[in-house]
Amino acid sequence: MEFKDRTREHADLTVWGVHLSDADTLTKKEREELLFKLGRVLTFVGTEIPEEAQLDGQRVPLREVMWHLINHKQELTPDEFAAVDKLYGAIERKIREIESMIKTGDIDDNEALALYAEAQGLIRAAVELRDIEKGKQLNNYARVASAKTVEAQKRWLEYLKKIR
Numbered sequence: 001m002e003f004k005d006r007t008r009e010h011a012d013l014t015v016w017g018v019h020l021s022d023a024d025t026l027t028k029k030e031r032e033e034l035l036f037k038l039g040r041v042l043t044f045v046g047t048e049i050p051e052e053a054q055l056d057g058q059r060v061p062l063r064e065v066m067w068h069l070i071n072h073k074q075e076l077t078p079d080e081f082a083a084v085d086k087l088y089g090a091i092e093r094k095i096r097e098i099e100s101m102i103k104t105g106d107i108d109d110n111e112a113l114a115l116y117a118e119a120q121g122l123i124r125a126a127v128e129l130r131d132i133e134k135g136k137q138l139n140n141y142a143r144v145a146s147a148k149t150v151e152a153q154k155r156w157l158e159y160l161k162k163i164r
Contacts, residue, residue: 020109026102030109034102034116039160041153044124053122055090062125069132081133088129091122096163098122127152 020030037043053062069084076084098119102112131151 020112024108025106026109026112030112031103034112035099038099038102038116038119038123041156042149044120044127047117047120047124049125049128050118050121053091053094053118053125055087055094060087060090066125066128070128076132084129084133088126088133091126091129095119095122095126099163123156127155130155 020026026034049063049066051061051063053060055062065087098115101107102115102119105111107115
């Protein structure tokens with residue numbers, strides 16, 4: 001068994017009501033609470049899209065790609081639509097990978113929080129990509145903000161039904 005030296009800056013960490021102990025690995029209850037919080041509708045609200053993400057073995061400048069799609073595209077060409085769909089699939093796979101690491105990985109509280117935050121940012125990117133694919137976000141972001149929230153809730157519920 002490998003010894004892990006884990007220096008703690010904070011003895012107790014809290015994530016939206018989830019108390020994480022100062023142990024070498026997460027407890028089953030802590031894992032379940034984190035996964036439950038990730039599965040909540042609108043868990044991604046207020047979360048930034050990650051600057052970069054490792055998706056399907058490639059480093060993707062995710063925030064830059066999303067910014068370009070949101071701010072510079074009137075319509076998607078068939079090739080761009082296919083690329084957006086491929087990116088969405090890669091993000092979905094990465095989210096499932098992170099959920100699996102939280103569920104079964106040999107991780108401590110700091111690693112769990114980093115994975116949790118990454119998953120939230122990826123969920124936000126996935127929701128934004130779905131809006132882009134449906135043409136609901138391009139060039140009218142401010143007008144559809146409230147409608148987008150309702151749509152995101154519906155999509156998220158559909159997503160949860162698929163993964164359970």
